[in-house]
Amino acid sequence: MKKVILFAVILLLVFGISSLVLSADENWPTKPIRLILGSGAGGSTDMSTRLLASILEKELGQPIICENKSGGTGTVAASIAATQEPDGYHLFTLQTGPAFLAAHTQDIPFDPLKDFTFISRYAVWQYGLVVQADSPWNTFQDFLKFAKENPGEISYGLSGTGSPQHLVMERLGLLEEIEWKAIPFKGSAESIPALMGGHVNAEAGVAKWAPQVLSGDLRLLVAFGAERMKEFPEVPTLKELGYDIVAPSLLSIAGPAGIPEDIVERLDQAIKKAVEDPEFIKLIDRLRMRVAYLDHEEFAEHVKKAYKEQGEIIKKAGLAKEE
């Protein structure tokens, strides 16, 4: 009898607690979810997120309305999202800039560590350093050696001061005491032709150079990611070459701070499933990004760590905003 009563009490407790927790919004989602995209229509970020959203729709049973709010490489989207209702119906794509970098270099109306609920990271960009295929540098070491021996001679194109690829190059420069000239372009669509035309000696950027590397016009010297690229398995990463440097990169779903735990949990589960969808993996491969899922806890940890790390690098590189 005692056992039965004990069992009944436990049963009651379990149900009671779980119903308390679920009462936040038991049936979420009951209406369409709005997802703010931090980039313009038609770009790689836009395309990958829209496909992710369409898979999530099936998973969650509610339409997801994607809205493009481009500006400041995702900063505009993040600052809008920071002020929205944390009800699980307002989400956005949190990207590298607003999560790790912008707060150190610019005055922005949000604090990436306090103002967001982190849901999941689903992909990262792949970065690397490329040179002309007929240049004398066959390996990254060749290139470094030349740059060291000829201070101020090497110029490299990139898109944007303070971008992940710029921070990687600045760190390398500080470590190896190299003077090279960073030439910021409006995007890889301008920095890659500048390299092909020989106006700069190298280009540091996202894998938009892959077609030219495949066609034999350019040579990839080193990858800035945590792993070698699928398409260029013979090219080493900086880590393998003995530098503890990985380009910060982030494509993720987040929301305003304070989204109830169980909604986060459910969203995270749905995204986890979605990133395993073969259609999604195929698209990410073709866009030359890498699927890199992190659950909400790992993701929150990752942001904290990377935010601090990048802040220090930005300060050292002399790119921090004036306090």
Place this chain on the structure above:
Amino acid sequence: MFQNILEGFHLMLTLGNLLAVIFGVIFGVFMGAIPGLTATMGIALIIPMTYFLDPVTAFAMLLGAYKGGLFGGSIPAILINTPGTPAAAATVFDGYPMAQQGKAGKAMGIALYSSVIADAFTTICLIFIAVQLAKIALKFGPPEYATLIIFSMTIVASVSGKSLIKGLLAATVGFLFAIVGLDPMLSTPRFVFGSVYLFDGISVMAVMIGLFAISEVLIQAEQKEKKSTTYVPVSKGGATWEDLKSCLPTIARGSLIGLAIGAIPGIGGTVSSFLSYSEARRVSKHPEKFGTGVIQGVAAAESGNNAVCGGTLIPLMALGIPGNSTTAVLLGAFMIHGLSPGPALFKEHSATVYGIFAGLILANIVLMVIGSLAIKVFSPVTKLPKSVVFPITAILCTMGVYGFNSSYFELGLMLLFGVIGYLMRKYDFPLAPLVIGFVLEPIGERAIRQSLILSGGSPLIFVTRPISAFFLFLAVVSIFILSSAIKKAKSLN
């Protein structure tokens, strides 16, 4: 080569592909004709539809939309003084005055013919000499961009109207507005007043639509009318063979300028159509009439912007480099289909490449047909009373600018520039130089600063490189010619 193209047509000419091209062109014209919406957006919108299509069909549709959008922008430019896309801004100068003289049909007709001819020319160049042209385009580094932009500043003189001083002032104001946003070299915010919405600068769409369309609505709203009159005298028919013949040299020049500007990444259709317009005015026997409804003005602007379509496809197909935002979106579409544009594409997917080329030619023909229909559909606008046309214009502009980036902030900017445009027109300041200053400043500033980093601060880099020196020489010659023309005009008075 011809064998390949014939095979391309064989691949292209199916009912499904034809329908795809027709749909693409209609959609493009529609997107172009709505102020604020552009071909780029149209393409981005239909890319998801093409996920499951064969690549040739997909690109037939997307490229149809690109061409349609470039022409579509001229329709509201001519009918309601509103460039449908930024590239159609120069079409406004003579297109709208023509419409007010009852020649809207003629203006739209010549816009269509110029668009189709320029487009056909650049498509042929793309097919036969893309690789060679792309190699020349690669010779353009920061110093060449810088001096090309310095030379392009001389356009200000041709669109300043009566007073060069007022034109230069307006251009300076355009420069100042263009400075707002993140510094191109340092990424530090400039004049953003704490607003992240200004990080990417002031939206060119809000500037164009505010300056031209909203100011026109304000000016029309001022006019007191006893009874509702028709908006403009009813059109007296379309463009004739005579009209076209008188425009052919202009179209030829516009096509060449568009081809060259398109092939150099990052400059774009707006600059190209302004350059073409300015060149047409320079060679004209009656330059003073430009801006009052000269048919060559419309032909110059429209050939200049449509030629950019083939032009921007040159670096895309030959090197895999997108020359403007539209081709950047197209590059994304190629990637989705697992194709990498560039030399490898010609080797590995030559059938697809020639299928796409055939699609470009087909889209050119379809544009001619759909364009003529569009002119018929939109012409009745001229019969509507002003009291109907302008409120609708205001609504369309609001929808379009909001739709562009779903941003209320940009709507505010549009209104602000509407008021600025209104005041400028009241005090007889020309609008075009402001637009030119605004469009050229970012490209020029970045290129000059890049060049100076490369040269370690020495301005000699601009004269020691041949192409760069050539543009500087052109700029000096233009200024010399202009100033002697002004002196002559003064002594005649």
